[in-house]
Amino acid sequence: MLTREKTEQILENAELIYSAEAIAETIQRLADEIAAQLSNQYPLVLCVMKGAVVFAGHLLPKLAFPLNFEYLQVTRYHNATRGGALDWLVFPQNAIKDRAVLVIDDILDEGVTLAEIRTKILDCGARSFHSVVLADKDIGKNKPFHADFVGFVLPDRYVFGFGMDVHSAWRNLPAIYALQSGAER
Ligand SMILES: O=P(O)(O)OC[C@H]1O[C@H](OP(=O)(O)OP(=O)(O)O)[C@H](O)[C@@H]1O
Numbered sequence: 362m363l364t365r366e367k368t369e370q371i372l373e374n375a376e377l378i379y380s381a382e383a384i385a386e387t388i389q390r391l392a393d394e395i396a397a398q399l400s401n402q403y404p405l406v407l408c409v410m411k412g413a414v415v416f417a418g419h420l421l422p423k424l425a426f427p428l429n430f431e432y433l434q435v436t437r438y439h440n441a442t443r444g445g446a447l448d449w450l451v452f453p454q455n456a457i458k459d460r461a462v463l464v465i466d467d468i469l470d471e472g473v474t475l476a477e478i479r480t481k482i483l484d485c486g487a488r489s490f491h492s493v494v495l496a497d498k499d500i501g502k503n504k505p506f507h508a509d510f511v512g513f514v515l516p517d518r519y520v521f522g523f524g525m526d527v528h529s530a531w532r533n534l535p536a537i538y539a540l541q542s543g544a545e546r
């Protein structure tokens with residue numbers, strides 16, 4: 362864990378990429394797009410913890426149709442800024458069969474996490490699979506996964522805030538920041 366001083370320094374040196382206002386507008390647009398496709402499906406909405414917790418908390422009240430809500434938890438970045446093997450921590454297996462599933466995640470980076478989530482959900486007998494991400498990072502190569510609903514396209518930098526962590530801190534920020542280049546380690 363970083364010291365409090367180091368954590369504050371990271372924010373001071375970071376660059377604001379999306380303000381709280383820009384995020385709010387984007388979430389309303391995403392909610393409208395999701396409603397147009399899924400409002401008559403009575404979907405099971407799954408939040409990918411922990412990163413999507415803030416995004417899900419803002420998006421859910423804007424989905425004005427019947428749904429059920431559960432969460433799953435996977436991690437492959439742990440407290441680092443580079444991804445590794447995926448660790449499954451929580452998975453609501455029994456809730457999924459025959460459901461139209463909408464997965465909410467904060468960020469699509471290399472696409473490994475959501476590709477594995479989709480496989481597992483379809484293996485559990487979901488009727489359909491959709492996903493919404495607040496941010497899709499432009500990594501300059503093909504990804505094994507494309508989201509149905511995308512908020513922003515981000516530059517290829519490590520970002521944090523609005524649920525996303527940097528070395529496990531700053532998930533509580535109301536906006537999205539990019540880590541100063543060279544500070545990834
Ligand atoms: O597209 P990928 O390269 O696979 O990365 C995307 C995943 O990385 C983050 O999760 P993380 O592993 O950091 O766990 P967390 O949500 O608990 O922070 C994020 O919430 C996505 O689920």
Ligand SMILES: Nc1nc2[nH]cnc2c(=O)[nH]1
Nearest residue numbers: 470518519520521525526
């Ligand atoms: N916090 C955070 N988590 C990620 N997971 C994959 N990419 C990122 C990123 O840029 N920031």
